Amino acid sequence: MDAFPDPPEVPLDLAVRIGCKLQYETSAETSMLLNLKPRHDAYQFIADEHSAITPAVPTTEFDDDHNNHVLRLSLHPGLSTIEYDAIVNVPSQSEDFAHLDEPHSPQRLPANLLRYTLPSRYCDSDNLRDFAWQHFGQQRQGIERVQAICNWLNKNIEYRTGSGNAEIAAKDVIGRGYGVCRDFAHCGVALCRTFNLPARYVSGYVPDIACFDPGTPMDFHAYFEVYMGGRWQVFDARFNTPRTGRIRISTGYDASSCAFSTFYGAAELRWFEVWSYQVDPATTRVGDPLDLSKRLCGTPEIRRPGEAPTEMASAA
Amino acid sequence: MDAFPDPPEVPLDLAVRIGCKLQYETSAETSMLLNLKPRHDAYQFIADEHSAITPAVPTTEFDDDHNNHVLRLSLHPGLSTIEYDAIVNVPSQSEDFAHLDEPHSPQRLPANLLRYTLPSRYCDSDNLRDFAWQHFGQQRQGIERVQAICNWLNKNIEYRTGSGNAEIAAKDVIGRGYGVCRDFAHCGVALCRTFNLPARYVSGYVPDIACFDPGTPMDFHAYFEVYMGGRWQVFDARFNTPRTGRIRISTGYDASSCAFSTFYGAAELRWFEVWSYQVDPATTRVGDPLDLSKRLCGTPEIRRPGEAPTEMASAA
Amino acid sequence: MDAFPDPPEVPLDLAVRIGCKLQYETSAETSMLLNLKPRHDAYQFIADEHSAITPAVPTTEFDDDHNNHVLRLSLHPGLSTIEYDAIVNVPSQSEDFAHLDEPHSPQRLPANLLRYTLPSRYCDSDNLRDFAWQHFGQQRQGIERVQAICNWLNKNIEYRTGSGNAEIAAKDVIGRGYGVCRDFAHCGVALCRTFNLPARYVSGYVPDIACFDPGTPMDFHAYFEVYMGGRWQVFDARFNTPRTGRIRISTGYDASSCAFSTFYGAAELRWFEVWSYQVDPATTRVGDPLDLSKRLCGTPEIRRPGEAPTEMASAA
């Protein structure tokens, strides 16, 4: 007999192409860290990966203290291009199938998860205690409460493109009433922590599977996870509806743990492109040129590999 | 041949009694974490320790991700007393004997120390970059620059008892111009990090060896360490003079990593007492009642065990 | 709701004094590691500790990869004395109260425990697979099987004082039919691993609480633990009866992970003394001279602190 029921085993029957291309210009040898690579877990199998740094420089890798994969390198002066491209197998089932409503008391949490119950720079739960108890104190501890938090944020915080700001924490976001996905995630994390629910910030890719393409440029997306029932469970106050095919890159206290790049010195970003869309792995390989005509997602229904690509990739 | 010259081996010829007594009142079973216990290192040998929690409850220990020793327990409702008492051997030489002026380039730092170069909640180095380069950009990287930072803080930030505030970060402290030891430490850490010097916050004990007793109640003290020459080196912008017998308890990003107690639920602090003074280990044992008449420190000259205790323990 | 029922909370109502005195003679500066210090857990609270190394040398500490506490130092040439003395609070209830018969399938074990299912130098489970299935294949997986293993070893392996030998592994022990406590532990661990039960070797102290004093010199004792029901559970094929007041020092793959001392160079052991006996903490303090007339254990009944010490400490 085992502790918690295993998350149900579901087939990873869809393939998502994810990746990014970054170009930086530096005027001197510049050390940097890259945090771009997702890891295998029960719902994301990294089938193919391509990495390139041009011009080539020596790289080493290490795992940071949130178990993110970090590549460490030093760019030569001039223009450098960093490419990461992957095909990841994911389930066609929407992500809430893995939810389990079993909150833990703090006393029973694994010791290494206690840190995710404490305030952090952008998830300043200590500053939100009264607010949280006033708004969510009535809810039952567990998914009901987490969902109430997501609902409140989704309804009361306006999504405002371009309002991102590295100085504001969850309390400020709630105070000003608008933000970007990072801010929604910070608020969700902070409010869960006020109830001693371990919560962590996540940076990942969210393809538009079973959704209309919003027509905006693809980008990384921030959301959060709450630890209940012996597993980390996905929540997203920004979209606030279970998605299909989400792929986690990195996790941590808050956005400060999940920067995709960190520089020791000055670097100008000259190109920034992110992709995340469903493909047929029989016809798309990593390293191929991006070809959105092969995109299988962006429509309300899920298309299987082998089915014809979406005619209208954009909601426009 | 080895990389960096070893820190000089010096005799640990003095003994310091350190410890604290904390009383909390709780109205329900309340989980908590305690972070009170120093560790052996080349300049602090924990000769004797006494720990007591009354009423007794089960405890477990773990090391947090900054390698601090954490005791985990759940207090029963009512009044609980926590006592920690230790005798620690320390050198009579002042702490700067271990300084080595060899800053590392970021590219050569051990991977697990890179995190100490990044901004954190209270050490918001990203917000101080311009300030730092304007004030300390001319100094040579290494001890000269770190010392310039300490000098500036010591001269320009007023020490104001009771001004501690869990909401303000280094930039705010510099803005308002006053603070407590925690704030001096946050500023020192943040400013070093703007120059890619790994810096960490430290909570510890600082006995008044080779100093007049300031006459204020003994307390924990916050200061900071900078990693150069393959070792962590002590700096203290508050006192800004090398001390003797300092004992490190915990380290981390900033004060948020070094709380001596963390509660999951409400607890009223009913008693708070900290001690840190030089003793003769032949006549003082852990668990003994506190007896400041046996104190050997509090005078400008260092007294050895066996010499008569200080007549006047206070500067008053 | 939580996964496994918590181990029952029981009062730590007895106090055991444990410790050792080691003397080494070296002809040159000699690096060494010491692994002597138990840690707090739910059934052992380290109330008082005394450590001394004479002549004093710098020491640092680290946790090894089995989470043992290791003290690192370099002895000066000549005679060095190492003393460790502690008073540890333990329950008067016998240790099997924490048993829980819930074996895990390998697929559900925490990733960091998988290594305890694999063969190791002295616990060569791969060489015992046929033997194990032949002898214990019929038993139900879990405590029934582990107990059958202990029973078989206790009955079929002769305890032979002085037969310890750093070259023989579990298979050899079973082949020759005799051994010391270390060998019993190696066999227990190896046989459990053949059934994919995570098992680890333990070095600790076993006072004679609720037992006649066997009259032999006190020593460290080796036994083992099996991970079931979300917790490590004690078994001891040598004594094969639940004990009271056992105190774990170190754990690992096998004896090679749990050496109390490791030398880089030659050292002659000149004195070796171990103690482990129940005391009244009101009348015995760490650092006191050993005084076995104050011993409370060594009799079939348990004596509480405050009751008169045992008149006859030896079974002779």
Added chain:
Amino acid sequence: MDAFPDPPEVPLDLAVRIGCKLQYETSAETSMLLNLKPRHDAYQFIADEHSAITPAVPTTEFDDDHNNHVLRLSLHPGLSTIEYDAIVNVPSQSEDFAHLDEPHSPQRLPANLLRYTLPSRYCDSDNLRDFAWQHFGQQRQGIERVQAICNWLNKNIEYRTGSGNAEIAAKDVIGRGYGVCRDFAHCGVALCRTFNLPARYVSGYVPDIACFDPGTPMDFHAYFEVYMGGRWQVFDARFNTPRTGRIRISTGYDASSCAFSTFYGAAELRWFEVWSYQVDPATTRVGDPLDLSKRLCGTPEIRRPGEAPTEMASAA
């Protein structure tokens, strides 16, 4: 100024295709671990990777305590195929360019490397102490001694195909006088450890760059590394000549830390194929069928990408 001179930065100007195909037949759901994936370091950049498990099953990954990448899964009953394919950029310079003759004293080693100085199951340095001092006691500590060990093993141990045996340790190998690459590695590691040189076993790929193809089937290869001058340095007592393009997969105490597969239950190996050969990345992609006509290595001279493939791939 930094501690040790950086390993020279050299261009990773060659590309090696490595990988394996494994088929297992199981009669029941069978948990397993896979340890196949190399990591980025300064001399191996993983440009492309392809992984497949057929039929697909959920997988998770973790790092074991030697920092190897482990994939954890449970095979369904029947036939399962595991494929890993990668293109790795490596330098054309032979591996000894990174050697640095700076042995560390044990006292100055990083704490987490001390374990690589101790005996392990197959690297039983404790049993070889007399032998080692007798044969290599005269050599200077450092590369001279390590090279003397390799020379002795290469000359005195006969390579005998098919003589691999999971029961024999270094002492046995030296006693019987023959072995496979695993045995050469175990002996090298064990003998270095007798001199307190941290040494670890490595499993990796060794393409035949700048070598005639020996004509034997490609396979994983075992060799070892010694920690000197602040870096792990490659040695290989079997080939005993610096190679080009070696790619490390996993490291550890000995072969027991580096198994490419570990089963919890029975599994029949039905197919085993390993590849490791230089390619032109412009014409070879991961996931392509194996096509040795595109092989660039197997000749004494190094061919650059773009040059014609080797006509005669075999020494025969």
